[in-house]
Amino acid sequence: MKWVESNLGLVWDLTLTHVALCIPPIVIGFLLSIPIGWFANRFRVSRGTILVVLGLLYTIPSLPLFIFMPLILGTSQVSSLNVTVALTIYAVALMVRSASDGFGSVDSDILQAASAMGYSGWQRFWRVELPLSGPVLLAGLRVVSASTVSLATIGSVIGVTSLGYLFLNGLQRTIPAEVASGIVAVLVIAVVFDLVIVLAGRLLLPWNRGDRSARATARAARRRAVLVAEGAS
Amino acid sequence: MNLLGEGIAWIVDPANYAGPQGWIVRMLEQLFYTFGAIAVAAVIAIPLGYLVGHTGRGRDIAVSLSGGFRALPSFGVIILLALGLGIGFKAPLLTFVIIAIPPILAGAYAGFEAVDRKTIDAARAMGMTEWQVMTRVEVPLGLPLLIGGVRSSALQVVATATLAAYVSGGALGVFIFQAFATRDYPQALGASVIVTALALALEGIFALIQKLVVPRGVVAKEPKDVRARAPRPRATTGIPVQEGK
Amino acid sequence: MFTAIKKGRLLTGLVAVSAVVALAGCASSDPLGNSSTSGSTDAASGPIVIGSQAYYSNEIIAEIYAQALEANGIEVTRQFNIGQRDAYLPALESGDVQLFPEYTGNLLQYYAPDTTARTSDDVYAALADALPQGLEVLDQSPATDQDSYNVTKEFSDSNGVTSLEDLAKVTTPLTLGGNSELQTRPYGPEGLLSTYGVTVGFTPIEDSGGPLTIAALKDNTVQLVNIYSADPNIKTSGLVTLEDPKGLFLASNVVPLINSDAATPEVTAVINKVSAALTAEDLVDLNSQSVNDQKSADTIAAGWLEKVALF
Numbered sequence: 001m002k003w004v005e006s007n008l009g010l011v012w013d014l015t016l017t018h019v020a021l022c023i024p025p026i027v028i029g030f031l032l033s034i035p036i037g038w039f040a041n042r043f044r045v046s047r048g049t050i051l052v053v054l055g056l057l058y059t060i061p062s063l064p065l066f067i068f069m070p071l072i073l074g075t076s077q078v079s080s081l082n083v084t085v086a087l088t089i090y091a092v093a094l095m096v097r098s099a100s101d102g103f104g105s106v107d108s109d110i111l112q113a114a115s116a117m118g119y120s121g122w123q124r125f126w127r128v129e130l131p132l133s134g135p136v137l138l139a140g141l142r143v144v145s146a147s148t149v150s151l152a153t154i155g156s157v158i159g160v161t162s163l164g165y166l167f168l169n170g171l172q173r174t175i176p177a178e179v180a181s182g183i184v185a186v187l188v189i190a191v192v193f194d195l196v197i198v199l200a201g202r203l204l205l206p207w208n209r210g211d212r213s214a215r216a217t218a219r220a221a222r223r224r225a226v227l228v229a230e231g232a233s
Numbered sequence: 234m235n236l237l238g239e240g241i242a243w244i245v246d247p248a249n250y251a252g253p254q255g256w257i258v259r260m261l262e263q264l265f266y267t268f269g270a271i272a273v274a275a276v277i278a279i280p281l282g283y284l285v286g287h288t289g290r291g292r293d294i295a296v297s298l299s300g301g302f303r304a305l306p307s308f309g310v311i312i313l314l315a316l317g318l319g320i321g322f323k324a325p326l327l328t329f330v331i332i333a334i335p336p337i338l339a340g341a342y343a344g345f346e347a348v349d350r351k352t353i354d355a356a357r358a359m360g361m362t363e364w365q366v367m368t369r370v371e372v373p374l375g376l377p378l379l380i381g382g383v384r385s386s387a388l389q390v391v392a393t394a395t396l397a398a399y400v401s402g403g404a405l406g407v408f409i410f411q412a413f414a415t416r417d418y419p420q421a422l423g424a425s426v427i428v429t430a431l432a433l434a435l436e437g438i439f440a441l442i443q444k445l446v447v448p449r450g451v452v453a454k455e456p457k458d459v460r461a462r463a464p465r466p467r468a469t470t471g472i473p474v475q476e477g478k
Numbered sequence: 479m480f481t482a483i484k485k486g487r488l489l490t491g492l493v494a495v496s497a498v499v500a501l502a503g504c505a506s507s508d509p510l511g512n513s514s515t516s517g518s519t520d521a522a523s524g525p526i527v528i529g530s531q532a533y534y535s536n537e538i539i540a541e542i543y544a545q546a547l548e549a550n551g552i553e554v555t556r557q558f559n560i561g562q563r564d565a566y567l568p569a570l571e572s573g574d575v576q577l578f579p580e581y582t583g584n585l586l587q588y589y590a591p592d593t594t595a596r597t598s599d600d601v602y603a604a605l606a607d608a609l610p611q612g613l614e615v616l617d618q619s620p621a622t623d624q625d626s627y628n629v630t631k632e633f634s635d636s637n638g639v640t641s642l643e644d645l646a647k648v649t650t651p652l653t654l655g656g657n658s659e660l661q662t663r664p665y666g667p668e669g670l671l672s673t674y675g676v677t678v679g680f681t682p683i684e685d686s687g688g689p690l691t692i693a694a695l696k697d698n699t700v701q702l703v704n705i706y707s708a709d710p711n712i713k714t715s716g717l718v719t720l721e722d723p724k725g726l727f728l729a730s731n732v733v734p735l736i737n738s739d740a741a742t743p744e745v746t747a748v749i750n751k752v753s754a755a756l757t758a759e760d761l762v763d764l765n766s767q768s769v770n771d772q773k774s775a776d777t778i779a780a781g782w783l784e785k786v787a788l789f
Contacts, residue, residue, distance in 0.1 A: 055436075056429070056433070059388065059392060059428075059429050059432035059433060059436075060392075060425060060428075060429055061392045061393075061395045061406075061409070061425060061428050061429075062392075063395060063396070063406070063409055063410075063413070064395075064409050064412075064421050064422070064424070064425035064428075065425075067409075067412070067413050067418075067421050068418070068421070068422070071236070071418065142300060143300055143303060146300060146301065146303040146304035147303050147304070149304050150303060150304045150305060150306045150307070153306040153308050153309060154308055154396075157308075157399075157413070158413070163306075163309075164306070164308060164309070166309075167306075167308055167309045167312045167313075168312075170312070170316075171312045171315075171316065174316065176313060176316045176317070179309055179312050179313040179316065180313055182306070182309050183305070183306055183309040183310060183313065186304065186305075186306045186309065187304055187305065189304075190301070190304030191301075191304075194300075194301075222300065225300075
């Protein structure tokens with residue numbers, strides 16, 4: 001406990017750094033997954049290929065992927081971009097499946113109705129498909145967020161600072177409290193991110209509240225997102 | 234630079250695969266962690282998941298746990314446990330058990346929940362005891378989803394097991410950490426390819442098992458699609474029929 | 479339908495999300511200074527980038543450099559905790575990192591594995607020749623922190639082993655524990671065999687001679703461990719450091735490695751003063767403050783700079 005008291009500042013600073021390291025991959029991964037997921041769902045032929053390739057990416061263990069990033073990107077060995085890009089790859093690999101499921105969950109009758117009402121393909125996407133696949137997208141995003149926050153700690157092994165610093169440093173100095181602080185801080189960030197996503201979902205998808213079937217859909221989506229998520233670390 | 238070629242060359246070099254330090258032994262260690270963790274986790278998680286699924290109590294806690302545990306930094310947990318347990322396989326194995334439990338729990342629970350209530354009511358109406366309802370109806374029908382949970386656990390553990398090497402727990406991570414410290418890219422690539430291949434092989438095996446355990450004559454209750462058409466009562470003629478649940 | 483209310487809700491949602499992103503933006507200041515410098519930095523214009531190994535003791539020295547330079551009005555950026563030599567030396571050569579606390583013997587052996595230099599002065603002289611274009615070392619410090627092989631007191635007593643030479647007489651199988659890169663280093667298992675005729679197995683333990691290494695030694699998983707000589711654990715755990723009469727290890731003094739572009743007269747003068755003042759006892763004491771008193775690197779560095787009162 002001696003360590004925690006005298007190092008609260010360090011834990012807080014590292015927490016902020018960790019947050020800053022995690023947000024770009026989560027946001028960029030989410031944004032990239034929407035067109036890819038839409039494409040995978042729209043053209044059934046491509047779906048299998050896209051999902052298999054992305055599933056393959058997600059089985060690559062994180063440490064070697066981090067190590068190879070400078071070779072692939074031509075970045076410096078010590079650049080935090082290495083971790084950002086690797087985490088984005090994982091985020092996309094996880095998220096595209098959810099996105100594809102999400103677009104697939106929109107009833108084809110509804111899409112036809114929208115077209116019949118004179119919506120163009122573009123309008124139909126923004127006003128019908130995207131909002132209605134919202135619950136499934138959110139469920140996927142929650143898993144991506146938790147996974148990213150956890151994986152970012154391994155960046156410390158290759159010298160990109162995150163809360164993982166506390167694991168390495170705490171080990172060398174034999175300070176279990178330091179390691180434990182790191183674990184707790186990671187979990188706190190994950191919970192806060194999760195709450196923010198759920199809250200954003202409530203604000204953006206208000207029609208889900210109070211509707212029993214919509215809540216059931218959201219729950220099923222969450223369960224599926226959790227169950228299909230595997231690999232990495 | 235033909236890195237891929239060098240990586241493959243690393244894999245097929247007898248100096249790298251043979252002997253107690255070779256990758257075959259390390260791969261077996263990786264599998265030991267995977268199946269060891271799953272076995273222990275299954276003993277804990279399956280009864281618990283069935284209990285939740287059968288009684289319907291603690292709904293969604295299993296799923297929340299499973300999602301939330303994804304945020305648990307395995308690397309930190311391994312190190313923290315190793316500080317208490319010392320080097321070797323104990324700290325990593327315990328960590329992997331912890332991360333393997335939630336998906337199996339969720340799979341066991343979801344498998345039960347996916348069984349149509351009407352089927353269970355029918356089973357009760359036929360005079361089955363609660364125990365028979367569980368063992369003869371819910372367990373067989375829920376098996377595909379349970380195996381799905383086990384598969385999810387296996388893939389998480391097999392990828393994470395590379396971290397065991399950090400606390401001298403062996404497995405394929407040994408090559409990766411050493412390759413990182415010495416910038417030996419062919420070795421890092423070779424070892425990563427083996428880990429990924431292992432993950433894919435497990436994925437294939439579990440996908441096969443998942444298909445095989447679907448009881449004959451049963452249309453799989455596995456929700457392939459999250460298309461939720463069913464719950465919405467469909468207007469037919471006049472008054473909508475609300476199915477009781 | 480929902481499209482009517484959607485705009486308002488969408489706006490609120492977007493505000494909430496962007497607030498979080500903005501918050502994260504504010505948080506981008508890095509406590510350990512790892513900014514995302516991907517290109518090389520121009521030494522003359524920007525602050526000097528100081529790096530450190532992922533080793534707490536090295537981080538303390540780097541922090542001392544940083545605070546000493548700051549006390550003399552020179553701007554610094556800290557990019558600590560970069561890992562092992564093979565990872566950070568390319569970054570130093572490219573100029574992404576400019577100043578780094580190093581150890582003469584290990585650094586020389588990295589660039590010239592076959593070197594025959596063993597004494598502190600020989601090593602330092604050879605190092606100046608061995609460094610690649612664009613890198614140079616400033617004055618070396620009297621403080622040493624070199625690899626050393628250690629056994630438990632019990633092992634030493636029961637086998638009559640006090641020197642690496644004695645190990646050849648031990649009949650039970652020996653396993654060496656240390657960071658994984660030790661396996662390929664010239665003083666690793668191969669060096670032990672060629673210099674002393676001792677055959678050892680190898681178990682990688684990644685904590686740089688930390689608690690796991692000591693635990694493995696104590697429970698006899700390994701019999702011989704590599705621990706840096708300035709590590710306070712050697713004393714607190716009652717280990718016996720084996721003598722090295724045939725010079726398997728090179729003398730290894732703390733030395734600042736610097737990218738030539740950053741080696742301005744001002745920087746050189748400040749860092750040389752620091753190096754001259756840092757003694758071997760100081761280094762053990764600094765490490766002990768970190769491991770035993772759990773003080774942070776910046777507190778320890780500030781305390782030492784205050785004690786020696788250089789500036």
